Amino acid sequence: MAIFDQITIIGMGLIGSSIARAVLARKAAGRIIGCDNNPDHAAAALRLKLVDEMISDPAKAVQESGLIILATPVGTYGDIGKIICPDMTPGAILTDVGSVKSCVVTILSPHMRPDCHLIPGHPVAGTEQSGPEAGFASLFSGRWCILTPPENTPPDRVKKLEDFWQALGSNIEYMTPEHHDRVLAITSHLPHLIAYNIVGTARHLEEVTKSEVIKYSAGGFRDFTRIAASDPTMWRDVFLNNKDAVLEMLGRFSEDLTALQRSIRYEEGDKLFELFERTRRIRREIIDAGQEEDVADFGRHSEE
DSSP, rough: OOOOEEEEEEEEEEHHHHHHHHHHHHTTTEEEEEEEOOOHHHHHHHHHTSSSEEOOOOOHHHOOOOOEEEEEEEGHHHHHHHGGGGGGOOTTTEEOSOOOHHHHHHGGGGGGOOOOOEOEEEEEOOOOSSGGOOOOTTTTTEEEEEEOOTTTOOOHHHHHHHHHHHTTOOEEEEEEEHHHHHHHIIIIIIIHHHHHHHHHHTTTOOTTTTHHHHOOOOOHHHHHHHHTTHHHHHHHHHHHHHHHHHHHHHHHHHHHHHHHHHHTTTOOOOHHHHHHHHHHHOOOOOOOOSSSSSSTTTTTOOOO
């Protein structure tokens, strides 16, 4: 049964196209309107039959839709919000899929009409791939979608968005925007920052050639290259819009790294073993929680 008669997805990249596929597979909406300023993405969405219609003008694309999903880099939200909010249908929900939430409230709230509702969201799912062809319908199955509704948001609007994400296969969690950003700073943002840095360091080692780095990459480095291949525009906006939480977690990481350096320098084997044993247990807990498989999956192969 359709949760919404019509939805609009602005941005038909990996997440936007995966939402469209999941909606089609689970019949979560009657009609899907797509909007993307990239002509190639727009053409691909039509060719792949992910949408009922592609509309290039965001203001026209949101008309008559009960749900509007921003699936573009966070840095674009302000300009898009200014364009679409005057034309949103009364009672419509505006949500997003960004990896930061506090800035979404700050950026979009000034443009919201009192008869429409901003409910930021974050489906914690993705791959390093991008573009409409990279999406797949099962991307959100069994994954968490974090919703951060502002105070005084009508409960029925929140419940309807919850129902939508559950229809796509997601588990729902509620957080404040500030708490979300602190949690994701350590679970997602810092790992990406480290991956970008490690791959960049390997690339610039003068005593190790680029061909050797590629030829002899072991599993750990391959995983880092997968993460570091993520969309650069999206991650630039994430770090700029969650800088306080990221810098705090980076400071803590630097302190722990210094302690680890000391343990190696002074051959403190017991401390190293204790750390490695603790971290191995965390990996097992992630697998037991259903958030990863107990197999290597460097390419994160998709399922249609």
